Amino acid sequence: MEKDFLNWYKRKFNQLNVPPPDDAWENIANDLDMDEVWQGVDAELNKRDRRKTAAKLTAALALFVSLGGGLFLLTNKNVEKNKNQTVSQNTVAGNLKEKKTKQEDVLSDVETTTTSALVAVSKSTGKNNLSVPETKPDTKSEQKGENLIAENLSTNNRNSKSLIYKHNVLTSLNGADISDNALNSATGKNMLMTAIAPLFAQLTINDNGITDSLIYQKINDSVHTKNTGANTFEATDAHSFIIGVAFASANTWLLNNDTYNGLKAGTLNRTLFSYGKSYAVLVGYNLSNKYCLQTEWVINNTHNQQYVDFKQGHQVSRDLKVDYTQLNVLMKKKNEMYHFGNKLKTSFNFLAGLNYSYVKSFTEQTDESVNSIKNNYKNNQYNLILGLEYQVFIRQSWIISSGIRTNIGLQNIYKGTSTVPSAFNKTYDSSIGLNIGIGYKINRNK
Amino acid sequence: MQKTLDEILKGCIANDRKCQEMLYHRFSGTMFGVCLGYTKDRDEAKDVLQEGFIKVFKNIKKYSGEGNLEGWIRKIMVNTSIDFYRQRARKNSHVNFDNVPDVLETEYSILETISANEILGLIQQLPDGAKIIFNLYVVEGYTHDEIARMLDISEGTSKSQFWRAKKLLQQMLNGTYESNKIVA
Numbered sequence: 363m364e365k366d367f368l369n370w371y372k373r374k375f376n377q378l379n380v381p382p383p384d385d386a387w388e389n390i391a392n393d394l395d396m397d398e399v400w401q402g403v404d405a406e407l408n409k410r411d412r413r414k415t416a417a418k419l420t421a422a423l424a425l426f427v428s429l430g431g432g433l434f435l436l437t438n439k440n441v442e443k444n445k446n447q448t449v450s451q452n453t454v455a456g457n458l459k460e461k462k463t464k465q466e467d468v469l470s471d472v473e474t475t476t477t478s479a480l481v482a483v484s485k486s487t488g489k490n491n492l493s494v495p496e497t498k499p500d501t502k503s504e505q506k507g508e509n510l511i512a513e514n515l516s517t518n519n520r521n522s523k524s525l526i527y528k529h530n531v532l533t534s535l536n537g538a539d540i541s542d543n544a545l546n547s548a549t550g551k552n553m554l555m556t557a558i559a560p561l562f563a564q565l566t567i568n569d570n571g572i573t574d575s576l577i578y579q580k581i582n583d584s585v586h587t588k589n590t591g592a593n594t595f596e597a598t599d600a601h602s603f604i605i606g607v608a609f610a611s612a613n614t615w616l617l618n619n620d621t622y623n624g625l626k627a628g629t630l631n632r633t634l635f636s637y638g639k640s641y642a643v644l645v646g647y648n649l650s651n652k653y654c655l656q657t658e659w660v661i662n663n664t665h666n667q668q669y670v671d672f673k674q675g676h677q678v679s680r681d682l683k684v685d686y687t688q689l690n691v692l693m694k695k696k697n698e699m700y701h702f703g704n705k706l707k708t709s710f711n712f713l714a715g716l717n718y719s720y721v722k723s724f725t726e727q728t729d730e731s732v733n734s735i736k737n738n739y740k741n742n743q744y745n746l747i748l749g750l751e752y753q754v755f756i757r758q759s760w761i762i763s764s765g766i767r768t769n770i771g772l773q774n775i776y777k778g779t780s781t782v783p784s785a786f787n788k789t790y791d792s793s794i795g796l797n798i799g800i801g802y803k804i805n806r807n808k
Numbered sequence: 809m810q811k812t813l814d815e816i817l818k819g820c821i822a823n824d825r826k827c828q829e830m831l832y833h834r835f836s837g838t839m840f841g842v843c844l845g846y847t848k849d850r851d852e853a854k855d856v857l858q859e860g861f862i863k864v865f866k867n868i869k870k871y872s873g874e875g876n877l878e879g880w881i882r883k884i885m886v887n888t889s890i891d892f893y894r895q896r897a898r899k900n901s902h903v904n905f906d907n908v909p910d911v912l913e914t915e916y917s918i919l920e921t922i923s924a925n926e927i928l929g930l931i932q933q934l935p936d937g938a939k940i941i942f943n944l945y946v947v948e949g950y951t952h953d954e955i956a957r958m959l960d961i962s963e964g965t966s967k968s969q970f971w972r973a974k975k976l977l978q979q980m981l982n983g984t985y986e987s988n989k990i991v992a
Contacts, residue, residue, distance in 0.1 A: 368946050375947045377924040378841025
């Protein structure tokens with residue numbers, strides 16, 4: 363019985379032949395004419411857009427190359443400077459060591475002479491408590507030596523010259539800095555000149571603007587650098603924090619029935635490429651040399667979707683615009699590399715994580731008006747993030763990064779209304795874009 | 809001079825406006841009937857017809873020649889109607905299927921006396937969602953699974969709306985039958 367009814371209905375329905383209104387064909391013909399004109403205009407506009415896009419890409423490429431080149435040169439220059447400094451410090455250290463050895467030889471000779479002199483003085487003064495100070499006399503022994511000199515100057519002028527020499531040579535060794543002048547003078551032939559030579563030596567070095575302690579510090583630094591892998595970067599990033607800022611520009615997609623139809627051939631809807639921008643602050647923690655956990659607070663992220671809606675014989679331009687504030691939690695898998703003889707450190711990272719988005723505003727702009735449609739969409743949204751990132755390390759602590767990221771919408775963001783259920787306008791928000799950032803690394807042990 | 813359908817088709821592919829007009833006049837009556845079966849009123853049916861034919865002319869190169877040209881155009885009209893329905897449903901319409909009273913069994917022998925135009929009047933009275941689902945299922949031969957995917961609804965919703973549409977149609981037919989009896 364039911365089948366009969368349905369067949370009857372189908373038969374009757376297929377018999378329907380209703381003349382359409384007279385103006386229907388005129389409208390169709392007008393639309394087709396209009397469409398041909400529009401196609402011409404659109405082709406011209408697209409041509410201009412392509413030129414604009416090419417100009418933007420060229421500018422971006424030029425900026426990237428010049429910025430990257432500048433950074434590389436800067437990095438290279440710093441590394442070169444550090445290298446020269448290290449070599450120079452090693453040379454100074456080597457010279458000092460050599461000089462010290464020579465001076466110890468001289469000292470040995472002089473010590474024999476001085477001991478004899480002291481014995482002679484001792485004998486002449488009847489004092490038996492005179493002794494030759496050890497290689498590095500302390501303040502007490504220095505004072506003792508000075509007393510002896512003062513005492514002996516009055517009793518035995520000739521022998522006191524040896525003591526003056528001895529005292530000054532030991533003092534200069536204690537300062538660990540001897541110039542060629544001092545070394546050449548310390549021959550034992552001219553005791554007075556030799557005795558004051560270290561003072562000149564000290565002055566000479568001070569004229570160069572380098573103090574003894576500084577030199578030693580530099581030497582120690584160069585040794586440290588060598589011990590950490592013969593490059594200017596620290597051997598490990600593990601357990602260090604990173605703080606920074608990031609900016610992104612992305613091609614955004616708000617896909618629903620209308621905008622998805624606009625991507626298909628054979629429909630009059632037309633979905634356009636739309637772009638959004640975002641800026642963020644970030645904090646990262648290097649769990650190890652391979653992994654980094656990063657949290658980002660995207661202060662503002664704008665997603666757009668422009669499309670031309672062909673409805674009831676009319677084209678209406680629409681622009682869906684949503685502003686988010688977001689929280690990203692990402693895990694980075696790092697692959698660190700050294701280039702140009704360890705002068706440049708970079709890292710190629712794969713990253714994955716989750717994004718939580720809070721809708722700040724959601725509007726639909728048409729040719730005529732802007733309406734808030736925030737209430738029709740879910741305030742809290744969750745997305746999956748996948749991306750690739752390339753980092754360049756500047757000196758020890760600065761990091762410049764750039765990369766590509768995709769944000770994949772996991773849920774239907776359309777909440778629905780009392781008249782239109784959620785399922786009738788399923789909407790998904792996704793994006794793919796480029797981002798750049800700058801960060802500063804803070805070592806916990808510093 | 810009367811052109812054959814093949815000649816008209818070739819002209820349409822060449823974007824010949826005269827041939828396009830011929831094709832339109834050949835199928836517009838039937839297609840307007842189809843549109844009326846899937847839309848809420850004549851105005852919307854007209855819009856669907858216009859947009860549907862624009863799609864036909866823009867995509868006529870894609871028509872492979874296999875199958876019936878009328879069937880191909882009809883499919884475009886039905887799909888365009890569904891697009892319209894979805895847009896309308898999303899924006900401002902509310903389909904309420906509650907409180908549909910039970911109806912008596914219809915005497916099908918009497919139904920044969922009802923004309924196609926009367927049927928059209930009844931179809932126009934069906935709620936939008938129910939009307940589309942009913943026509944997609946009965947006339948176009950889609951399954952509930954296919955309808956559910958086309959309209960972004962569950963299969964259960966498609967079935968329940970079909971069932972309710974059928975009841976409502978039967979109820980209206982009974983009313984028509986009763987009034988015909990009174991007139992007679």
